[in-house]
Amino acid sequence: MLSQEEIKKQAGVYAADFVKQGTTIGLGTGSTVYWLIDELGQRVKEGLEIVIVPTSAQTAQLAKQANITVSSLDRIERLFLTIDGADEIDPKGQLIKGGGGALLQEKIVASVSDELIIIADNSKLVHQLGKFPLPVEVITFGYKQVRQKIVDTGFCKEVKLREKNGEYFITDHRHYILDCYCEKIADAFLLNDILHLIPGVVETGLFIDMATKAIIAYEDGKIEEIAFR
Numbered sequence: 001m002l003s004q005e006e007i008k009k010q011a012g013v014y015a016a017d018f019v020k021q022g023t024t025i026g027l028g029t030g031s032t033v034y035w036l037i038d039e040l041g042q043r044v045k046e047g048l049e050i051v052i053v054p055t056s057a058q059t060a061q062l063a064k065q066a067n068i069t070v071s072s073l074d075r076i077e078r079l080f081l082t083i084d085g086a087d088e089i090d091p092k093g094q095l096i097k098g099g100g101g102a103l104l105q106e107k108i109v110a111s112v113s114d115e116l117i118i119i120a121d122n123s124k125l126v127h128q129l130g131k132f133p134l135p136v137e138v139i140t141f142g143y144k145q146v147r148q149k150i151v152d153t154g155f156c157k158e159v160k161l162r163e164k165n166g167e168y169f170i171t172d173h174r175h176y177i178l179d180c181y182c183e184k185i186a187d188a189f190l191l192n193d194i195l196h197l198i199p200g201v202v203e204t205g206l207f208i209d210m211a212t213k214a215i216i217a218y219e220d221g222k223i224e225e226i227a228f229r
């Protein structure tokens with residue numbers, strides 16, 4: 001049986017076959033995408049020519065280290081494909097993302113991409129979204145009041161300001177993350193809309209109707225492709 005890291009690697013390496021010569025792709029963030037970048041770096045050494053639009057400073061740095069050409073979204077006419085990880089994937093391909101704190105750029109890049117392929121280990125497949133705390137990116141000003149307004153919606157039992165190494169976690173765009181413990185999200189569309197109505201909320205980790213396909217890797221080495229639309 002494969003370790004968790006080996007399973008993630010399987011998904012990342014498999015997804016590299018979707019990246020065609022001469023294309024520009026959006027590249028997600030996280031420990032599964034790490035393995036995709038690693039594989040693409042190998043293929044670039046062997047002659048693959050690609051440009052990537054990173055969804056975080058971390059991905060930009062990893063791509064540069066792997067000698068992959070990095071561009072900004074503003075310089076791109078059209079994105080045909082983005083590949084990213086996820087924290088939860090439901091049977092219809094609705095997602096929770098942002099466990100790594102890069103949800104804002106990830107969502108912008110995904111929203112302008114014709115295709116979004118999600119790579120993940122099978123632990124990310126869920127019947128209903130919500131067990132994984134939903135990350136919500138907020139501006140730092142008034143975050144306590146915003147936190148309370150999210151609690152007041154009644155959708156989440158607890159809302160915690162994310163910390164890392166004993167300090168408040170700051171996103172690439174200098175915002176905070178509020179992790180919302182909802183347990184079960186019965187209507188992800190509704191929750192996403194309600195959260196967006198709260199002044200101070202920049203973006204939510206609910207990625208609705210964005211994923212076109214998931215590549216799921218299993219402990220026994222099996223890889224499954226699930227098409228969503």
Ligand code: A5P
Nearest residue numbers: 030031032085098099100102
């Ligand atoms: C980053 O902000 C996230 O959206 C990641 O895509 C997600 O957390 C999955 O990351 P892993 O591949 O590390 O589990």
